[in-house]
Amino acid sequence: MADTQDLSPTPAQVAQTALLASWLEGLPEPHILFDRGYRIVAANGAYRRQFGQGAPVVGRTCHAVSHHSPVPCDQAGETCPLARSLFSGQRERVLHLHHTPAGEEYVQIELVPLRDEAGQPQYFLEKMEPLRIAQGQPGAPGMIGRAPAFQAVLELIARVGPSQASVLLLGESGTGKELAARAVHEASPRAGRPLVVVDCASLPETLFESELFGHERGAFTGAHAARAGLVEAAHGGTLFLDEVGDIPLTMQVKLLRLLESGTYRRVGHTELRRADIRLVAATHRDLRAMVREGRFRQDLYYRLSTFPIQLPALRERPQDIPLLAESLLQRVAGGRGLVLAPAALRRLAQHPFPGNVRELRNVLERAALLTDGAAVTAHTIERALSFDAPAAAPARAAQQPDHATLRDIESEALRAALAGGAASRRELARALGVSTRTLYRKLRLLREQG
Structure with missing residues (x-):
């Protein structure tokens, strides 16, 4: 039977790791030490409190603890500082969203490769500093977003x-x-x-x-005092x-x-x-x-x-619209606890928002004022968006009342066509651009309306 390679750490490596772990404990910022396989070999108390959430962290991968992800960051849509460091051979700084007891928070990561006697990276030291200026969850003050353009x-x-x-x-x-x-x-x-x-x-x-x-x-003139x-x-x-x-x-x-x-x-x-x-x-x-x-x-x-x-326009970060909408609604609704219905969120996502976040806030404030219940509906969002729609032409407005619906307008057009005295229903259908069957259905609805 062929010999298998022993991958367990040597006594010298164990002693080295214990020394580094003791040093990390004295640092106020969250720090971890991990190997090329992302396995954490040492973590200080600040890291355990902020990201461990009461569970052991040594022996687990850094992406499992900080991101709750089974795969490394670069396989989950984020930049992996370890991969970048292996490529550049230098220390690297990146911005990540990490899981904490308070929810996901932005964290600045600085990674330093620690080399062995042969000059090869053996361990990686990672320092994490919370970035208080932005959040990846609604309800927080300051800048809010998760889109790649926002994170850049x-x-x-x-x-x-x-x-x-x-x-x-x-x-x-x-x-x-x-x-x-x-x-x-x-x-x-x-x-x-x-x-x-x-x-x-x-x-x-x-x-x-x-x-x-x-x-x-x-x-x-008027400068009466300094x-x-x-x-x-x-x-x-x-x-x-x-x-x-x-x-x-x-x-x-x-x-x-x-x-x-x-x-x-x-x-x-x-x-x-x-x-x-x-x-x-x-x-x-x-x-x-x-x-x-x-x-x-x-x-x-x-x-x-x-x-x-x-700064990116809102249309360049559409995935942030639900997050921003939820946060802005909390701010403009005066503590009413309003929520956005899924269809309302879909309607907001379809709008180009040329006025960007300021326009989104205006729309949500209108929607909150137009809402009597606990949820903002897609219909209410449509009404709120219509405030910015161009006014109807004066001639058309004079011909049709403000409360006219599409069916009312269609019925009036059909009555006008009947008054024109077409020779047959087939000719009338051809003049209106519809099939004969569609014409008969619309005539039946017209009779039911009286």
């Missing part, structure tokens, strides 16, 4: 958040750019300091400079310039000076003040096209777009 945005936010880099959020109106800006702020070391929002589209050119930089008493600007209010925190594409050209050069030198002057004063801010900007406009057309400064564009993030 989260990964970028998680990477840029801890830095000081300027971030430019791009996307259609209603895609949640302010939520993304708050997520960047919350993921940064400045999270404990203010996030100051500047709505550039609502500020007239005459007030933009004083609102942003502040003014001294008597600087202009006033700090929004830049000063954001000191130590984040300044969010929403709709930055609407900033007038004359003001763009002053904003550029602030970003390049970190200094500014209040209106009516010569003293230079220093600003300690992290800048996040957002726009739904095509800034590159505006630069080509001379409506936006090229140097300011490059200063703002150190790290651009494109």
Whole structure:
């Protein structure tokens, strides 16, 4: 009989694993140590509490514990950090949805390969940090979603958040750019300091400079007292310039000076003040096209777009519509406990939502107001969607009452055709574009209506 290879760990490996396990216990973040077969050989208390849910974890695979999945992540639609590390030979960072006692939560994973004496990866050390800025379940505050396009945005936010880099959020109106800006702020070391929002589209050119930089008493008519600007209010925190594409050209050069030198002057004063801010900007406009057309400064564009993030439209993440709809309904229904019927969810999934998440919220708020029972039906969703439908042409509206149904309109058309005096029912059916049998059925319904 041929000898079988002994795959059990050597005494040296056992001692090494015990030493690593003792070291892991002193770390506050969840950590695990596992082998090339995904088998966990050590886990610290933070990991056991957050993901073990009272069951033993050593000896089980990491994907079985964290994902409740019998197969590795890359076979279940997610990125596997171990597979990526084996390919790159380096440490890897990925974003995952993990099962916890509170439900599924987003987790940042950092994996480091530990090599043997031959230089080959023997074990893998994995650190997990909860990503508090987003959730994969309804009812939670902040950004919500599970779609690949949504997770790609989260990964970028998680990477840029801890830095000081300027971030430019791009996307259609209603895609949640302010939520993304708050997520960047919350993921940064400045999270404990203010996030100051500047709505550039609502500020007239005459007030933009004083609102942003502040003014001294008597600087202009109506300036009865000195006033700090929004830049000063954001000191130590984040300044969010929403709709930055609407900033007038004359003001763009002053904003550029602030970003390049970190200094500014209040209106009516010569003293230079220093600003300690992290800048996040957002726009739904095509800034590159505006630069080509001379409506936006090229140097300011490059200063703002150190790290651009494109937010997906809702139609690019349709699998998130049920999740978003359930969460938004809880927010707009005032604690009524409304639920969406399955047919209502199907109807929402069929709508293109050109207004994105903002339009979805509007539709659900209307539907909640139109609902008397405990469930929002597909008919109610249809009514809520119809609020945005184009108005009927005046001539048609004058001919038909508001309450007319399709059957009423069809009956009127049939009566008009009969009044025309067709020679035979066959000719009448041909004129109406229907079969003779269909015509007789409709005539019988017309007689029953009286």
